[in-house]
Amino acid sequence: xxxxxxxxxxxxxxxxxxxxxxxxxxxxxxxxxxYRQILGQKVEFLVSFYNNEISEKSEIFDDQFSVERPDGxxxxxxxxxxxxxxxAMYFCASRLPAVDQPQHFGDGTRLSIL
Amino acid sequence: AQTVTQSQPEMSVQEAETxxxxxxxxxxxxxxxxxxxxxxxxxxxILVIRQEAYKQQNATENRFSVNFQKAAKSFSLKISDxxxxxxAMYFCAFTSVGAxxxxxxxxxxxxxxxx
Numbered sequence: 001x002x003x004x005x006x007x008x009x010x011x012x013x014x015x016x017x018x019x020x021x022x023x024x025x026x027x028x029x030x031x032x033x034x035y036r037q038i039l040g041q042k043v044e045f046l047v048s049f050y051n052n053e054i055s056e057k058s059e060i061f062d063d064q065f066s067v068e069r070p071d072g073x074x075x076x077x078x079x080x081x082x083x084x085x086x087x088a089m090y091f092c093a094s095r096l097p098a099v100d101q102p103q104h105f106g107d108g109t110r111l112s113i114l
Numbered sequence: 115a116q117t118v119t120q121s122q123p124e125m126s127v128q129e130a131e132t133x134x135x136x137x138x139x140x141x142x143x144x145x146x147x148x149x150x151x152x153x154x155x156x157x158x159x160i161l162v163i164r165q166e167a168y169k170q171q172n173a174t175e176n177r178f179s180v181n182f183q184k185a186a187k188s189f190s191l192k193i194s195d196x197x198x199x200x201x202a203m204y205f206c207a208f209t210s211v212g213a214x215x216x217x218x219x220x221x222x223x224x225x226x227x228x229x
Contacts, residue, residue, distance in 0.1 A: 004158070035217070045218065048215075099212065102149060108158065
């Protein structure tokens with residue numbers, strides 16, 4: 001069964017550095033999402049992406065964050081200047097176009113900011 | 115804004131027994147979807163079951179079933195004949211009917227199945 005894949009599984013970065021988290025959604029999916037989960041807290045929505053543009057973003061998704069689908073297969077989340085509070089598990093998800101279709105999640109990337 | 119509440123942080127059940135995980139939500143919308151996702155340790159979240167709000171019949175998937183009470187805004191998950199592989203974090207999630215369909219999650223509940 002096709003899966004959403006995320007790399008790396010764990011990223012350790014110095015505060016203030018840029019980081020790019022990568023995701024390969026399922027190939028025929030058209031909606032893409034990033035979520036994050038700070039340790040011990042809820043999974044929170046960051047951003048949704050469709051037709052090569054952001055369709056919705058949360059308050060968390062400020063100017064330090066950006067997303068891109070550079071080549072038709074990858075879907076990336078960039079954090080420009082990381083802060084300690086960006087330490088979290090980041091999940092990518094994708095789904096088919098029909099509204100009743102569920103989101104399929106990747107394994108997540110654990111981001112640790114030092 | 116929608117909210118999803120899972121008030122039990124953890125539960126434990128004996129193998130082969132039945133367990134019910136609770137979830138409540140709040141929304142002003144009339145049509146939406148509810149989901150239970152399972153996240154085994156160090157693994158991805160997997161969809162367990164989903165319920166469409168306009169369907170009165172409770173969803174069932176093998177050993178998993180839900181008790182959907184729309185008026186009470188309650189959406190509990192029943193796991194019958196619990197197996198060791200059911201040990202995982204379980205998240206209740208809500209999405210409205212719309213193009214973006216972002217998920218709003220509860221805090222999750224850790225379920226341990228004892229041999």
